[in-house]
Amino acid sequence: MKNLINILDLSVEEIDSLIKVADDIIADPEKYNEVCRHKILATLFFEPSTRTRLSFESAMLSLGGQVLGFSEASSSSAAKGESVADTIAVVSGYADIIAMRHPKEGAPHVALTRSTVPIINAGDGGHFHPTQTLTDLLTISHEKGRLNNLKIGVCGDLKFGRTVHSLIAAMSRYTGIEFVLISPVELKLPSFVKKDYIKDKGIPYYQSTNLDDVIGDLDILYMTRVQRERFFNEEDYLRLKDSYILTEEKMKKASPDLRVMHPLPRVNEISTAVDSDPRACYFKQARYGKFIRMALIMDMLGVTV
Ligand code: CP
DSSP states (O other): OOOBSSGGGSOHHHHHHHHHHHHHHHHOGGGGTTTTTTOEEEEEESSOOSHHHHHHHHHHHHTTOEEEEESSGGGSGGGGTOOHHHHHHHHTTTOSEEEEEESSTTHHHHHHHHOSSOEEEEEETTTBOHHHHHHHHHHHHHHHSOSSSEEEEEESOTTTOHHHHHHHHHHTTSTTEEEEEEOOGGGOOOHHHHIIIIITTTOOEEEESOHHHHGGGOSEEEEOOOOGGGOSOHHHHHHHTTSOOBOHHHHTTSOTTOEEEOOSOOSSSBOGGGGGSTTBOHHHHHHHHHHHHHHHHHHHHTOOO
């Protein structure tokens, strides 16, 4: 049985294959209308979401399947004290596949111990978010035409930003990758991510606190939100939340071939004036999330056209 907890659970070849299927879905969606008929996806979201939950649900409905689940812990029996393990043991009797998001790092590993159906990690605390990374890879592949030979700047909350952790882990397996890590000192990339996926692999990188200094060198700028929900005190959040704001002025220093990505939601870190810049592709990125999740659901259920 396949599960997806960490993006590295998928080989580069498996990711290539998912991207190919997603491309085919984009080209001919009707071909996939009924492939998951009579299959049920459960979306168990113990933490808020717009894109991940709704794109998973839209993906399953577009494959002809059905969905059930909850969008907040307070509307599930977690509010009465039920454990993740017990919730999963029960829901795996109601669904063929489960996508779950939880504020605690490692919660999907607990789910694995009790599930009888495939588990997809839809984000665990400040740890990993592998299906966002699949979305990001499909976006990069469309926008840049390649997944290698890229200088990728990741900017903002590199400490708590789980999308950044998964993206770096995934990109570390391609050739010719360089990372530029742009963050305030307090929100630096965790040492386990830097060690395992950058230093130990000999990948060139440099760190900066100043976006203006480095924006001109980048092929991809991956902006992130400062993750208010992971801070221990509001004062620190308020001090750091506007550390980086991408404006039209800053975009003048960037290459015409730069692509600006963001997993969204955006708070204040990209000016809305940048949205109409042809290099901004974050809303396109969100749309791609549905197609790659369709490909993933099919793969994990062993369904083909
Ligand atoms: N990118 C992302 O995970 O968005 P949501 O929190 O809205 O799911």
